Amino acid sequence: MSDLPTGNAAIGQSGGPTAVINQSLVGVVEGLQKGLVASGTVKQILGMRHGVRGIAKDGGDLVDLTAMPAKTLEAVAQTPSAALGSTRDKPDEEYCAQILQAAARTTSATSSISAATIPPTPAESARRAARAGYEMRCFHVPKTIDNDLKENDHTPGFASAARFVTLAHMGDALDNASLGGIKINVVMGRQAGFLTAAASLARGCRETDKDAAKRPAPHLIYVPEVPFVMDHFLHDVDRVYSALGRCQIAVSEGIRDADGNEIGPQLMRSGEVDAHGNVQLSGSGALGDGLADAVKKALTPAGGKAPRVRADTFGYLQRCWPATSSVDAMEARGVGRHAAKLAADGDAGASITIIRTSNVPGDYRSEFGRADLSAVARHARHMPEDFSDDGNNISAVFYDYCHPLVGELPTFGKL
């Protein structure tokens, strides 16, 4: 430990917040308080407001977390979304230079909680610092409800969002059964279908029939990893609706055709593009409404009555609902602490990872590891092929993977 450079530590949050990202923030802070701050290596723990903005800004926008009391930290840990504020800035050359200069003035270690799909600022910062001959150790603490980070069994934030999606489909399936008709639920997940796949847990069973009309709801599930063919979709819905008078469908916002082109923009009016060049899919009901229109058109008999078709886009509640998966909350805290531990052990910079060590029912266990910063950045992880079935379904393999993360679910009565 004595070899470590002394200085300050800065921590920021970036990208879309999750329900447990503050658990990780608190994990880092309490880990540093008990480790490098106690040993005198780290003088100050600085919270950057709105990620790198908080340090790049003239004069800085920083919160001193060095002596933040455990009681305050615990309350923050239980609070969804980014307590320091987040950012989606994608720093250019000048911005990066600003960050580095400011960091050289104020810190020697940086920790950032972010996702692979946003700019890999810790990796980039570390490279630039090294080139400049300035010793900065950067750690990346994972988070993404999309669960699409490489080198990880799963990521903090995913399990709580998955729990929301599962519970939503459980309640909504009963609502759909009450009044009948076709119900489409659009779930977040641009590149990866993990979160949409969590809808399958609402069925309460591992194995389901090849015939969608013989499955418990949701009858049909579409993810970005499986090419979406509109004709097949309409055929699937018709099959279930004809047999049951109802049909519950979970659709990922990122579904795409065989050429990889997203279905959403093809059905949408709005063409808004974000800082990363992505068309806006969340915070709009357009994909769900577009699919509902297509179903209504296809399933209305000539001269007959249109079926009842409704679409809900679950939106931001998936990532900020103030009730979490307990496994998720625990692991999110753990990855933060692990970053502080690696720093104290002299690691020169890493991304923290989650490794599943037991998946025995009732005895799920995980531990934390490390990966090089460059290993998790840029390339998103997709669902393994064996998580999907039949083009419109999710497999028992996924059930076994996801169920321990989501935790206990309510059981319902029936007449």
Place this chain on the structure above:
Amino acid sequence: MSDLPTGNAAIGQSGGPTAVINQSLVGVVEGLQKGLVASGTVKQILGMRHGVRGIAKDGGDLVDLTAMPAKTLEAVAQTPSAALGSTRDKPDEEYCAQILQAAARTTSATSSISAATIPPTPAESARRAARAGYEMRCFHVPKTIDNDLKENDHTPGFASAARFVTLAHMGDALDNASLGGIKINVVMGRQAGFLTAAASLARGCRETDKDAAKRPAPHLIYVPEVPFVMDHFLHDVDRVYSALGRCQIAVSEGIRDADGNEIGPQLMRSGEVDAHGNVQLSGSGALGDGLADAVKKALTPAGGKAPRVRADTFGYLQRCWPATSSVDAMEARGVGRHAAKLAADGDAGASITIIRTSNVPGDYRSEFGRADLSAVARHARHMPEDFSDDGNNISAVFYDYCHPLVGELPTFGKL
């Protein structure tokens, strides 16, 4: 009790389900089991599948609930949505005649859990039965998340939906604070703003500033009872966004202009009309998307960057989320039991009501009463004027009204 005609009792559920409508069903059944069934007056308790459809249908679609075990009933009570299935049928002359004939064959008492905004089947059936010289006693057990039933302090189903709306705004306010921008949340409630007003509980305080930029989120709340003026709305949003860099807005799906014309259809593509002649507002993101477009257009400076504007339409989760308000669950059970009690006491037919008897903080109490069937039907209740403030806000009077129903809320930490 000896004067009561012997026969069967039938119970059905209709209209949009709620998270606690099965509590009321179970309340009626267990009340009858212990009362009129035990005394021999009621031979059978018949559950009608999909409301009046279940009795009007050739051969009937009925479930025998007479000896349904308490354990099964308790599981059903804890289950959201209508366990018997619901209906939105609006019976015409022929349909009503069918219901009456079938009822004469199978029952002597009918209980229906429904809302005032759907056809007042119990009242209508009772009138027709009387004209036909057939003695049928009809009871209406209230439910509606819209809370728009006359003669009631509030209705079963509202508090659980309000709890969902409050929690959703609590989480979403933190999400909005993390990344900034303008967030619009569309809440159910076609005629009445009670449910949208519940967003105000997310602030955690009774009194708020006249200046929307000085209120905790949600900064702006719009309900159907207050005429919606697009220019005022855009001005309000601009004021808050300019001051804070963010703005959280709750909007009722039923907002309307000074002439009483709904804003939704004016902004929407779809013109689908339901069996009651209403344009479809729920199960579509069109109102939220339309308002978001208007805000984006108005707040984008000439040649400048559009602000980040997102809209979520909370949709059906508001009425089926599988976690309820405990006051709501208890009262929903109670109104069902009370219907069975009135029937046993010889009441010729009534709608059950909820009366608040104490609103002392920490000592909320209510009791159940009766109203004539005709008193609650047809005319929807609106929010009292003193629940609204300043055209874009909800008052402390509403806070005091709603808070005891919604129950304990989580508390959050802050850095």
